[in-house]
Amino acid sequence: MPEGPEIHRAANRIAKALVGKTLTDVEFHYKTVEGSEHLFVDKEVEYVKARSKGLLISVGDYVMYSHNQLYGRWTVNRSTTKPRPTNRSLRVLFGNEKNTARLWSATDIEILEPWELPGHPYLAKLGPDVADSAVEYDDVLAQVSNPKFARRQLSGLMLDQGFLAGVGNYLRSEILFDAGISPYRKTGSLSNSEQEELAKSAINITSTAYHEKGVTVPQELYKVLRDNGQTKRQARHYVFTRDGLECHNCQSLIVHTRLSGRRLDYCPVCQA
Numbered sequence: 001m002p003e004g005p006e007i008h009r010a011a012n013r014i015a016k017a018l019v020g021k022t023l024t025d026v027e028f029h030y031k032t033v034e035g036s037e038h039l040f041v042d043k044e045v046e047y048v049k050a051r052s053k054g055l056l057i058s059v060g061d062y063v064m065y066s067h068n069q070l071y072g073r074w075t076v077n078r079s080t081t082k083p084r085p086t087n088r089s090l091r092v093l094f095g096n097e098k099n100t101a102r103l104w105s106a107t108d109i110e111i112l113e114p115w116e117l118p119g120h121p122y123l124a125k126l127g128p129d130v131a132d133s134a135v136e137y138d139d140v141l142a143q144v145s146n147p148k149f150a151r152r153q154l155s156g157l158m159l160d161q162g163f164l165a166g167v168g169n170y171l172r173s174e175i176l177f178d179a180g181i182s183p184y185r186k187t188g189s190l191s192n193s194e195q196e197e198l199a200k201s202a203i204n205i206t207s208t209a210y211h212e213k214g215v216t217v218p219q220e221l222y223k224v225l226r227d228n229g230q231t232k233r234q235a236r237h238y239v240f241t242r243d244g245l246e247c248h249n250c251q252s253l254i255v256h257t258r259l260s261g262r263r264l265d266y267c268p269v270c271q272a
Contacts, residue, residue: 001053001070004131004166005210008050010074014057015048017076017099023059025079025095030109033064033092039111040064040094052126052165056117057094063117065110066092072106126165130206140164141199150188155259157187164202171209173240173265174216175201182271183264216240221248239265 002010022044026037043060050056055074057064066072072091077083079100088104095101103109117123128139143149143163157163158172167175176183178201181194190198209216215236217225225235233241238248243256243265252269 001168002068002072003168003171003209004050004052004129005171005206005214007053007055007068007166008131008210009213011048011050011055013076014055014074014094014101017101018045018057018094018096019048021045021096021098023094023096025093025100027090027093029089030091030107033109033111036111045094050129050131051123052129052131052161053168054122058114059094061113063112063114064092065108065112065117065120065123066103066106067108067122068106069108072108073104074101075104076101122161125162127161127163129165130171130202131166131210133207135203137199137203140202141195144187144190144195144199144202145192147188151186153184153186154181155183155264158183159262166206167202169263170214170216170237170240171206173263174209174237175205177239177267177271178205178216180270183266217248239267241265 022042023040026041028034028036039062040059046058048055048057054065054067073088075083077100079095079098083102086104090102090104091106091109092103093100112120127143128135130140149157149163154176158167158176179194179197181190181198205216212219215222217236217238222235226232234245239254242254245254246252247254247267247270250267250269252267254265255268256263256265258264
């Protein structure tokens with residue numbers, strides 16, 4: 001599933017292609033939005049925003065909400081370029097004279113009025129979006145130190161979008177490694193300095209993932225690892241998908257486990 005950085009990058013691509021321009025071509029091919037094209041065609045796109053793993057496109061008097069879930073994907077092309085052949089199902093098409101944005105295979109799509117956004121079941125529960133450049137360190141630290149999360153184990157809590165929005169499998173593993181904290185700790189057991197490290201890592205690792213297209217290690221290290229024969233999957237992260245390989249910091253072997261069917265990787269020494 002795409003995580004916060006991937007959705008924010010998609011939102012920026014779509015915004016560059018559509019915002020401030022009038023939609024001349026609109027198609028909806030999903031049961032929750034079919035037949036609503038008239039609400040969007042010949043209207044100007046006001047904004048495109050990512051909210052955690054959801055995406056909002058404001059056009060005229062309405063906002064389209066979508067969530068990629070496991071299989072959804074946005075593509076942006078010149079309007080004269082035909083999309084590549086795919087097995088994915090087209091759900092949404094927004095086009096203007098120059099560009100066309102398409103949403104494929106998503107199954108969570110709604111058309112909302114602006115007043116409905118604050119009470120939307122997904123949007124209303126979100127914590128600070130760590131992939132949003134407007135979210136500050138103090139916002140994240142307040143969540144990490146919030147007593148209501150004190151009894152929650154970080155392995156599960158880090159995937160709760162009401163805690164830190166935008167975090168998924170790979171960011172969970174990478175943030176906890178960077179902070180040097182075991183995934184089996186509870187937030188209530190963290191010292192003040194550990195809380196501060198976790199908040200810093202949540203901001204820094206997510207920012208790196210956004211700017212480096214999902215890579216969370218420094219580019220210098222990534223290039224060295226690739227030159228030494230490691231695959232992109234092995235080289236792009238500190239611990240995620242590196243089970244059985246040596247930790248970059250202490251040379252202990254990275255441990256892999258699954259919790260509630262979700263992958264989790266960590267260093268048993270650096271995160272003891």
